[in-house]
Every structure is written in C-alpha cells, then in structure tokens.
Amino acid sequence: MRLSNRNKTSVYSFINTLLIMLLAAGAGAYFLEERRFNILGKESxxxxxxxxxxxxxxxxxxxxxxxxxxxxxxxxxxxxxxxPFLQKPLSDEFPKYKLLKFEVINMFFMKRLYITISSKNTGTTMLKYEISYLTKKELADLRFSLNKVVKTNKEKSVNI
Structure with missing residues (x-):
C-alpha cells in the first residue's frame, strides 16, 4: 500500500507564504502604528x-x-x-519482518507515529514520524496497513 500527501505540497507552501506575508505586513503596520498613528496603544x-x-x-x-x-x-x-532547510528530512526503509509494533499518539493538534523495530545491536529501535497533516482516511489506511504487517509478523513468530 502506498500513502502520500505529497500532492498537497502546493497548499502547504501557500499557507507558509501567506503566514510569512502576514507577519511582514503585521510588522510594517506595527512600526507605522508606533511611529506615525499611535491609535491602538499597547494592542499594536x-x-x-x-x-x-x-x-x-x-x-x-x-x-x-x-x-x-x-x-x-x-x-x-x-x-x-x-x-527543506528548516528540518532534516527523515527517510527509513527496513524489512517488514522487523516491525514489532506501532503507536499513533494524538495530542491536542499534533499527531505522531512511533514505530518499534527489532535491531541486532540494541534489541529494539523506536522511529518517530510527524503525521499531523494526514487526513482521517489516510490515518485509518496507515493504521490498517501497519496492523496487517504486525499481525503477519506475530503469526510467523508463533509458527516458528
């Protein structure tokens, strides 16, 4: 299964540009307010x-x-x-049989995906991904796919 919200990149870029323009306009209005008009007072x-x-x-x-x-x-x-220069991109690839469990944490407005995989050196490793911008359907599909892999791995480990 493939899941991607890459097609929304232009929307997120637009929102980012809009917020930066809003900040620049707000800074300009603040300096005009302080130097010239002085209407708002401290609310400026x-x-x-x-x-x-x-x-x-x-x-x-x-x-x-x-x-x-x-x-x-x-x-x-x-x-x-x-x-691209704000945060380092994350990219991980590993065999399906290494997936032990996963957990989706839903905080107020943030969502995180925690993946636990088996590792030769430390036993287990936890990988963290930020999934706040996924829709409910995309999140449900992701959970379904990961549950399927975890279930298959548990069945294989019982048969061995």
Whole structure:
C-alpha cells in the first residue's frame, strides 16, 4: 500500500507564504502604528504576535509531507518539511519482518507515529514520524496497513 500527501505540497507552501506575508505586513503596520498613528496603544503588539503565533503553530505541527510504502518486502517511511532547510528530512526503509509494533499518539493538534523495530545491536529501535497533516482516511489506511504487517509478523513468530 502506498500513502502520500505529497500532492498537497502546493497548499502547504501557500499557507507558509501567506503566514510569512502576514507577519511582514503585521510588522510594517506595527512600526507605522508606533511611529506615525499611535491609535491602538499597547494592542499594536498583536499585529506582530498573532502572525508569529500562527507561524509557530504551523511549524510545531511538524513536517508536512509524509509518505509510506509497504509494497514488496520492505516498509519505507519518508517525512519532510515544505521548506527543506528548516528540518532534516527523515527517510527509513527496513524489512517488514522487523516491525514489532506501532503507536499513533494524538495530542491536542499534533499527531505522531512511533514505530518499534527489532535491531541486532540494541534489541529494539523506536522511529518517530510527524503525521499531523494526514487526513482521517489516510490515518485509518496507515493504521490498517501497519496492523496487517504486525499481525503477519506475530503469526510467523508463533509458527516458528
């Protein structure tokens, strides 16, 4: 199964550009307010604080683009940001039989995927992916696919 929200890259880029423009316009309005008009008083700080809060919220949600591929004998996860230099992109590929368990954590407005895989050196390794920008259907499909792999792995380990 393949799952990707890469087709929404232009939407996320537009939102990012809009937020940056909003911050720039707010900063310009703040300086005009302070130097020239002085109508709002102390509330003029909201002209900068509100767009800055929205930008921080946008980036705290995590990497926007998530790709998953379970075709073949390997699982492939990719997670990257719309702006490539902000965060290092994640890319992991491992055989399906190494997947032990997974967990989706749903915090207030953030979603995280924790994958536990078997490792020769340490026993187990935990991989973390940010999936906040997946739709409910995409998230349900991801859970279904990962459950299927985990179930198959448990059945194989019992038969051995």
């Amino acid at each position: 700080l909201l002209l900068i604080a509100a767009p800055l809060f929205l930008i921080i919220l946008f980036y705290l949600n995590g990497r926007q683009i998530f790709e998953y591929d379970s075709d073949g004998e390997a699982l492939h996860f990719r997670n990257r940001n719309v702006i």
